Amino acid sequence: MNAALDLARARFNMIEQQIRPWDVLDLEILALLDEVKREEFVPAEHRALAFVDMQIPLAGSAAEAIESGQCMLEPKVEARIVQDVHLKRNEKVLEVGAGSGYMAALMGRRAERVISLEIEPRLVQMARGNLARAGIANVEVREADGSAGLAAEGPFDVIVLSGSVAEVPQAILAQLKVGGRLAAIVGEEPVMRATFVTRASEAGWTTSQPWDTAAPRLRNFPEPSRFRF
Incomplete structure (x- = not known):
């Protein structure tokens, strides 16, 4: 069996054995996962x-990458x-944490425009190169600290934090459009x-937490104070 067939089978198995059982059932999303070649990111x-x-890991050992937040989910x-x-075709997206560019690539195929902020210079170059090779032109990766969002270019239809935070800063929520x-x-x-x-109105928000997972921390987001005795 040649390498291309091996990759196609591995991708098929990922989709059918890992992703579908995790309640990812949208046929357009499943097709997208087949189209955007994860191995290239x-x-x-x-x-x-x-x-x-x-x-x-995107940098160093697995432990170092997770500690620094530099890994693909x-x-x-x-x-x-x-x-x-x-995501809808006419929407503008802000991502915090570009990593290798893979999430931005997926979202770029679904939305009109994606701006992805990445604090680590080496990952900025990696993500830009990966996206260019994949022919995805509607994603812009910027070297920036995304912990405050990007108010100057808001409001956004969608904001995705591609890592974990202790809480979502109100300043970032304020950068969402109504809806x-x-x-x-x-x-x-x-x-x-x-x-x-979801921003239901200028001053109204609805929140859901439908599933559990874990992810490395995004850098420079506020952490709750911890008392030490």
């Missing part, structure tokens, strides 16, 4: 892990976020919740 030294149900988590945030949605992974180890916030 994985560092060369970890390409054999592209379809494995695990977080993949599990395929099922990425797919479920993209499905559950309900806009935010996705984040919120909480502390070992229990974190996928959190979806």
Whole structure:
């Protein structure tokens, strides 16, 4: 069996064995996962892990990558976020945490425009290169600290925090349009919740936390104070 067939089978197995059982049932999302080649967004030294149900380091060892937040989330988590945030073709998206550019690539295929903020210069270059090779032209990766969002270019239809936070800053929620949605992974180890916030009106918000997961921290977001005795 040639390499292309091996990759196609591995991708098919990822979709059918990991992603569908995680309630990712939107046929357009499943087709998108087949079209956007995940292995092309994985560092060369970890390409054999592209379809494995695990977080993949983007820098250094696995422990270092998770500690610094520099890793790709599990395929099922990425797919479920993209499905559950309900992107539309005419929408503008802000992502915080570009990583390798894979999540931005998926969202770029669903939305009109994606701006992805990445604080780590090496990952900015990685994401830009990966997106260019994939031919995705409606995603812009900027080197920036995304912990305050990007108010100057808001409001946004969708905001995705591609990592975990202790809580979602109100300053970022304020950058949503009315009707806009935010996705984040919120909480502390070992229990974190996928959190979806919709701006129902200028001063009204609805929140759901439909599933549990865990993810490395995004840098520079506020942490709750911890008392030490």
